[in-house]
Amino acid sequence: MSSVAEPQTDTASQTVYFRCVSGCTGKFSIYDVIYTCPTCGSLLEVHHEREPLQKKNAYQWQQLFDSRASVSSWPYGSGVWGMREWVIPSLADENVVSMFEGNTNLFWAERLGKQLGVPDLWIKLCGNSHTGSFKDLGMTVLVSVVKQMMARGSSVKAVACASTGDTSAALSAYAAYAGIPAIIFLPAGKVSTAQLIQPVANGAHVLALDTDFDGCMKIVQEVTKDNSIYLANSMNSLRIEGQKTVGIEIVRQFEWEVPDWIVIPVGNLGNISALHKGFQLMMDLGLINRMPRLVAAQAERANPFYQSYKNGFKDKVSVTASDTLANAIRIGDPISYVKAVKAVEETDGIVEQASENELAAAAAHADLTGMFTCPHTGVALAVLAKLIKRGVIKSSDKTVVISTAHGLKFTDFKVGYHESSLEGVTSEFANPATHLPADASAVKDEIAKRLNL
Amino acid sequence: MSSVAEPQTDTASQTVYFRCVSGCTGKFSIYDVIYTCPTCGSLLEVHHEREPLQKKNAYQWQQLFDSRASVSSWPYGSGVWGMREWVIPSLADENVVSMFEGNTNLFWAERLGKQLGVPDLWIKLCGNSHTGSFKDLGMTVLVSVVKQMMARGSSVKAVACASTGDTSAALSAYAAYAGIPAIIFLPAGKVSTAQLIQPVANGAHVLALDTDFDGCMKIVQEVTKDNSIYLANSMNSLRIEGQKTVGIEIVRQFEWEVPDWIVIPVGNLGNISALHKGFQLMMDLGLINRMPRLVAAQAERANPFYQSYKNGFKDKVSVTASDTLANAIRIGDPISYVKAVKAVEETDGIVEQASENELAAAAAHADLTGMFTCPHTGVALAVLAKLIKRGVIKSSDKTVVISTAHGLKFTDFKVGYHESSLEGVTSEFANPATHLPADASAVKDEIAKRLNL
Numbered sequence: 001m002s003s004v005a006e007p008q009t010d011t012a013s014q015t016v017y018f019r020c021v022s023g024c025t026g027k028f029s030i031y032d033v034i035y036t037c038p039t040c041g042s043l044l045e046v047h048h049e050r051e052p053l054q055k056k057n058a059y060q061w062q063q064l065f066d067s068r069a070s071v072s073s074w075p076y077g078s079g080v081w082g083m084r085e086w087v088i089p090s091l092a093d094e095n096v097v098s099m100f101e102g103n104t105n106l107f108w109a110e111r112l113g114k115q116l117g118v119p120d121l122w123i124k125l126c127g128n129s130h131t132g133s134f135k136d137l138g139m140t141v142l143v144s145v146v147k148q149m150m151a152r153g154s155s156v157k158a159v160a161c162a163s164t165g166d167t168s169a170a171l172s173a174y175a176a177y178a179g180i181p182a183i184i185f186l187p188a189g190k191v192s193t194a195q196l197i198q199p200v201a202n203g204a205h206v207l208a209l210d211t212d213f214d215g216c217m218k219i220v221q222e223v224t225k226d227n228s229i230y231l232a233n234s235m236n237s238l239r240i241e242g243q244k245t246v247g248i249e250i251v252r253q254f255e256w257e258v259p260d261w262i263v264i265p266v267g268n269l270g271n272i273s274a275l276h277k278g279f280q281l282m283m284d285l286g287l288i289n290r291m292p293r294l295v296a297a298q299a300e301r302a303n304p305f306y307q308s309y310k311n312g313f314k315d316k317v318s319v320t321a322s323d324t325l326a327n328a329i330r331i332g333d334p335i336s337y338v339k340a341v342k343a344v345e346e347t348d349g350i351v352e353q354a355s356e357n358e359l360a361a362a363a364a365h366a367d368l369t370g371m372f373t374c375p376h377t378g379v380a381l382a383v384l385a386k387l388i389k390r391g392v393i394k395s396s397d398k399t400v401v402i403s404t405a406h407g408l409k410f411t412d413f414k415v416g417y418h419e420s421s422l423e424g425v426t427s428e429f430a431n432p433a434t435h436l437p438a439d440a441s442a443v444k445d446e447i448a449k450r451l452n453l
Numbered sequence: 454m455s456s457v458a459e460p461q462t463d464t465a466s467q468t469v470y471f472r473c474v475s476g477c478t479g480k481f482s483i484y485d486v487i488y489t490c491p492t493c494g495s496l497l498e499v500h501h502e503r504e505p506l507q508k509k510n511a512y513q514w515q516q517l518f519d520s521r522a523s524v525s526s527w528p529y530g531s532g533v534w535g536m537r538e539w540v541i542p543s544l545a546d547e548n549v550v551s552m553f554e555g556n557t558n559l560f561w562a563e564r565l566g567k568q569l570g571v572p573d574l575w576i577k578l579c580g581n582s583h584t585g586s587f588k589d590l591g592m593t594v595l596v597s598v599v600k601q602m603m604a605r606g607s608s609v610k611a612v613a614c615a616s617t618g619d620t621s622a623a624l625s626a627y628a629a630y631a632g633i634p635a636i637i638f639l640p641a642g643k644v645s646t647a648q649l650i651q652p653v654a655n656g657a658h659v660l661a662l663d664t665d666f667d668g669c670m671k672i673v674q675e676v677t678k679d680n681s682i683y684l685a686n687s688m689n690s691l692r693i694e695g696q697k698t699v700g701i702e703i704v705r706q707f708e709w710e711v712p713d714w715i716v717i718p719v720g721n722l723g724n725i726s727a728l729h730k731g732f733q734l735m736m737d738l739g740l741i742n743r744m745p746r747l748v749a750a751q752a753e754r755a756n757p758f759y760q761s762y763k764n765g766f767k768d769k770v771s772v773t774a775s776d777t778l779a780n781a782i783r784i785g786d787p788i789s790y791v792k793a794v795k796a797v798e799e800t801d802g803i804v805e806q807a808s809e810n811e812l813a814a815a816a817a818h819a820d821l822t823g824m825f826t827c828p829h830t831g832v833a834l835a836v837l838a839k840l841i842k843r844g845v846i847k848s849s850d851k852t853v854v855i856s857t858a859h860g861l862k863f864t865d866f867k868v869g870y871h872e873s874s875l876e877g878v879t880s881e882f883a884n885p886a887t888h889l890p891a892d893a894s895a896v897k898d899e900i901a902k903r904l905n906l
Contacts, residue, residue: 070523100558177823211891370630438664
């Protein structure tokens, strides 16, 4: 796609730019409508030159970020924009489209950790957010940049994506907040109103096309050729800039101590790339002096990255992904493969997988200790349990699991589990209601039995 | 119910105690199993003697609360426990059962406010929380107190409530986190697994009884007579202590400026009582010098408080509540009536109501500007629109609407609205998906038409 130059209004944008992730030369403005390298077709990444950031020392950055956590002064209460110098420094205040994303609970999983044998276990609950998933972190950045593009005379008139899940929900909400039209493309007849209710409610233009998901992507590319519609799918690297703050935020919440492990469920691989990017930036600026080991957790039924890892990343493996309960990571040909390989290799990382039964059990087990986990978090928790059992993650290790969405987005999964109706899943933790007569002594007996009174 | 004395281990508990809301003499320990005044049967309230709190001046309190917002040091990152001296000062750190509740987004409703003619409009999104509703604020207090009771040898072995909604979800989650058994009573055959999935997933003992809701309450009272099970229903006044922090938090988020209006959806009237209690405490300690005007918003189909207001609060009105989309406030005989009358009278407040059609339209309208509102928030927004239209709330007024739950808990309501299938509701903002052939030029035409390109 062609690159349309936008006016550069400050020096920051000259030190923060798109570049090719595969190393081709060339800098592109982050306000250009460009998604891939014009030379080789690889993904782009936003590069922050280190020199301007080194004008503050590590301690000064830590103090600054600490001081902004949840303050009232716009836009610093946001976990993303509290680090704006590391995200998109050239964005004007009035173009920040923020709904207080980030600063989510780093949940101390005290009971679960003890049960699993890793008492220093923490779950980063990214789903306790405006639209219920970690996608808010990236969309605040993308929609803010688009707002600035539009304010400065860009040809862009709308944002769009082909998605049936969290991405379309987050894009629609942020676009609605900004007053920018959003267009959502999806295959007709395959998605219920319930699955789409967030974009529908947020007033997106929801277009159901007579084709499959790949067919939708083809039409999207065609329709967006003239640069009047900005694409928000995973190939867009602006979202990574917001998502990378989650790792920085975790370390900040630990008072700048680096955990030993971070386990994250992966599909398209943008999230683990982002995590790594945030840690790399902290290393380069001296805020931390070691990397956590990153664990990419895949569903066994959609495991191309696991297969690539098993062959030593010699070749990128693509698969036809099967249906999985973890449907947001049902990806056969992950788009951020190159970045993710780097993330695993440079952190002495691991890729592991979980079966449907394992992910469902891990999610249900965690819920018994006060969480309400989505199936993807179940994948990460199941992988965690495997690595503990294998002795890779040790009892003294400080471990974080990234929970990517709120369980309230997946009530069908939970109802199915507790009604023991999920295919291929043994519901060992099922906890259905008990039916009793309206009789106090019968009720007392039942309670006494259950509580061992 | 009898009062079982707990050991008093610090001076704080002698200045913070239960007392009768109707003015009977007597102080009761907050660690006693007691819910109502033994003399007159009225509700109790937690009273904080002012003198110990006056040892800090207003500015010192403001500085302290500001400095704790979202910090890492346990348990101050919680919006509730960041004000622990004003909540339950005698609670030991190790007994605080917190999941980072509070510090929710005070959403600047810039677009909606302009559309409604009140540009200084803010929505306090209490539903962006662990269990998806404001009930977390109260349950963290109740479950923490129970944990301390149990740690100090109380006869209490479990917590319980009769509820089918947010209360049971919050109680179950906090109990699960603390490792305390929770028992949920509900009428058999009237509640689906989906409605109950949070307590079920969090491992509560869910008992479905062959009776109606009132029948459940009777059995609960019977079963809990021996004080082995602590009741968490609305008659329990500990929850108010957590809920009162929401008003203090709003003022803190406005840098200690008091809004002109706060609109809140009400049923059992605990939440407006709590709001008032927080503001009264700030007034008494000099942090603010005026009260906001509180607006209680009721669903027309469950409007006893509105009827009481209309008769000048001469008599408490009870009604048989009809079915309403705003089912969490479907209450015919509100339990916190006395406290709520005081809240309205002492703040020059108003009670107003909204029809099913009005609440649904108000919710859908707000969603178009980036929110994802529950039907109860719809009630409050509809009442807001009425008061603006009537000239009561003026264009220059700073107005806050309390959003009590996340819309993700009410997807059926939203799907029904956008499928135009809600009884008695005209879906003027319905935004269903548009079906198109997989043809780029047809798609381009549709987009051009919609965006006026």
